[in-house]
Amino acid sequence: MNSAKRAAVALLSAAAFTATAVGTAQAAGRWQQVPVPTGSGNVLAMTQIDQHTTWGAGFRLITDGDSTTLTPLLLARDDRAGSAWKRVATPADGANSRINALSADGARNVWLVGDNDSATDGSILTEHWDGKAWQTASASVPDGTLSAGFLGVATVGPRDAWAVGWTQRMRGDDSYETGLIEHWNGKAWQQIKLPAAVPDTELFSISATGPRDIWAGGVLTDGTDQPVLLHYDGHTWTRATVPNTGLYGEFNTVVAAAPNNVWAAGRTLVDDKDRGHPLVAHYDGHSWKTVAAPGTGVVNAAAVTPGGVTVVGYDKTTSQSYGEQLDGTGWHSLNLPTVGVDSTPYSLSVNSSTVTVGGVYTPDETSPFQPLILTASR
Template identity: 45%
Template sequence: MKRALLALTGGLAALTLAFGPAPGPWATEEFPAGDARLLVAERIDADTTWTAGFRRSGEGKQKPLRPVLFSREDSSYSWKRIPTPLDDARTRINGIGASPEGDAWLVGDSDEATRTIHTAHHDNTGWKLAPAPLPEGTLGGGFLGVAAVDHDDAWAVGWTQPDGPLLTFHGLIEHWDGAAWRQVVPPALDTDYWSLGGITAIAPDNVWAAGTIGTPDGARPLLLHYDGTSWTRQPAPELDSLKGEFTAMASNGANDVWAVGRVERGAAGTDHGLVAHFDGTRWSVVDAPVGQGRLYGLTVEGGAVAVVGAENGSKPIGARLQYGSWQALRLPAVGTQDTMPVGVVTTGRSLTVVGVATNTPAAGEERVMLPFAIRGF
């Protein structure tokens, strides 16, 4: 799956993060009080950024997941909670998508009772629920990414768990036609394990999706393309048969498509950040200075690209391509224990990186994950 579901636990004593001044050019932005696990960030329009995920609610150890959405206007350096029709559902918000017309989508996990996947659509009339069908013969599933071309043309991708004696996962592709989500037949991949985590829609006949596929030699990065008629598998960039996956995608036109994730290198199979680029003809691996870890967030605007992630889920990593040159992003530690960036957006010359941070809990206390956002130039 695109992002591992980590436990969130209570404990008011752990709710204060050691923010303080960020080293170098980075500055912190305020969030409303409370714990939350952020999973995604997206630029909604010329002035607005959203970030979303989930939090735990209720009493006891088995606290249900509840979705959470935050918004920030460019004129403000603080975030506010945005109510959505998903707020009472038991789901995460795994993906955010926006169309040029101003429509926005939130997508999440499946609902066992209704056999649907939670999604919500926002347009100039407000929010509407838009549940998507869960395929027959599956135990559950969800969407991990969503991309919109316009109000009646959007795509969502993710995963399902087939009902059977073996633990397997199959990818899921669905299309919004303006009235409902409809399942789309994926290409034949001849495997019992594959999933999709990232998607970018360039035009009605040009959509890319990315994820991971199981092979006899382990998981490999997976790329699919829609040409207006059908989805087909596309050659992934040469990775010397390395194990890995793609987690996110973004594009700036048909000849400038990007995907990020991880590959395993060395005898120990250590994760290293993976950046790949499509120039309109072929995909190739890009030597970005990210080092060890996994990349989760990606933004593309004009000739600038930024990628962020974490090493071992605790140390922030990232890099930026600007004016034809890559530079490492010196992302500061936010929590005293873990700092895990999950998303990045571009606002003019500045970058905003969002993620989850934790402090080292005191003896007998449970750790709590809190959202963070840092802004740099």
């Protein structure tokens, strides 16, 4: 089973989309498509860095003849200045990488993380914003790494951040992928050993309520294709017990609001013919329990919202965007529109007044894919 999260940050092409569901951003009424000031690309991550400012990040696809290159993309919107998004320059502009994830502990402590680059000795791209200036910091990878990247990052404090992802290496004549955890100690990124009880895995997301309460999620790559959750208590990473979710599955996103309010979401497959059902689980401070979610599809991003959680993703069965919100009265559809001939949400930000969804869409059957941002009032 291919990982849904890795597919989200893979090199996309227009041929990867099925041109079946035609719609407009106005189809849902309250949703509005916001112009994105760049060409072909994808908005893979989103977060609010202060009360008024939201950042979105991902990559631009640069085509030059027969060659294509991915370069980082960072966008910002200040609601005091209207609804427009603006490009933000960083030192990594032009690098052969992407921004796969971002995390903020206020407007003066923001981390962006991406992939490794052979031009920089194979180290992984990370960038830090302190409110005034950018700093680049390379994260080393294990010896023998063929490819690697961070897919999640959690900013805990001024000298404390965690990032998770994957590495691809060789075992004999075969390549294999396993998880990567690194910690920023204020001076450098340090590789952290995975728990002994965790076999080969990929880690897609990480979230923290504090330095002694951090969760990471992903999928086992040992052939079982089972979802996995790890927890850090300030001293040790351990593997958490995950409820039975189906034949296969993965957690693409983990969001923690409090030690007794953590959500993980992704996809589960009930049999070999299943194209995916949303997988949602909640931790109440004692144990993880699955929460039945409506419909079919895969969850790519989540946000903790009053009384529950909001999730977005894509439904391969219906070729429609997937979006649901759970509160004290149950699940409610976000009625996400399909923009162009196809669109897929990969990122989400929710504040007291606005829901913002980022991702990718294909305008028509012949045009390259474009970055997508949708907004709606709450």
